[in-house]
Every structure is written in C-alpha cells, then in structure tokens.
Amino acid sequence: MAGARPRRRGGRAALPVAEVVTTYRCPHCGGALELLELRREACIACWRCLRVACVSARKLRRLYMTRQRFDWRGMVLAMYRLYLTARA
Numbered sequence: 771m772a773g774a775r776p777r778r779r780g781g782r783a784a785l786p787v788a789e790v791v792t793t794y795r796c797p798h799c800g801g802a803l804e805l806l807e808l809r810r811e812a813c814i815a816c817w818r819c820l821r822v823a824c825v826s827a828r829k830l831r832r833l834y835m836t837r838q839r840f841d842w843r844g845m846v847l848a849m850y851r852l853y854l855t856a857r858a
C-alpha cells in the first residue's frame with residue numbers, strides 16, 4: 771500500500787478513489803479482501819461472497835490520522851476485525 775495517502779481535495783462523487791487488495795483473507799471463502807476507499811467511507815469487501823464492512827471516513831480520520839501520517843496498518847486491521855462480524 772505504498773504511496774497511499776489521505777486526500778484532502780474536495781469532490782462530490784462517492785466513487786472509489788482507491789481500491790487495494792489486502793493481505794487479509796476472507797474467513798468464509800478464502801478470497802483476498804479488498805479495501806475500497808470512498809469519498810465518505812472506507813470498506814473492506816470480499817467479491818466472492820459479497821460481504822462488506824464499512825466505516826465512515828470521519829471516524830477513520832479521527833482514529834488513525836495524525837498530523838504527519840495515516841496509520842494504514844492499524845486501520846486495515848480494525849476493518850478486518852469488523853469484517854469478521856459482517857454478514858452476506
């Protein structure tokens with residue numbers, strides 16, 4: 771996930787601005803989980819079994835962004851844990 775940084779540009783569309791395959795595996799089917807960074811939230815998803823877990827960008831910024839950097843590792847781990855409780 772090198773090179774990924776929080777964005778500060780304004781914008782309207784809620785289209786994914788980043789889509790990253792993580793090293794985490796779906797516990798249900800074994801597929802690779804993808805992290806989708808949207809305008810207002812970030813989601814971790816399995817496209818094989820269509821499970822998804824999302825957290826608002828506001829909450830993620832509050833929890834993982836400091837003045838200098840964004841804690842991607844901490845964020846992805848937390849989202850993976852949330853994913854474990856997600857339903858199809």
Ligand SMILES: [Zn+2]
Nearest residue numbers: 796799816819
């Ligand atoms: Zn799956």
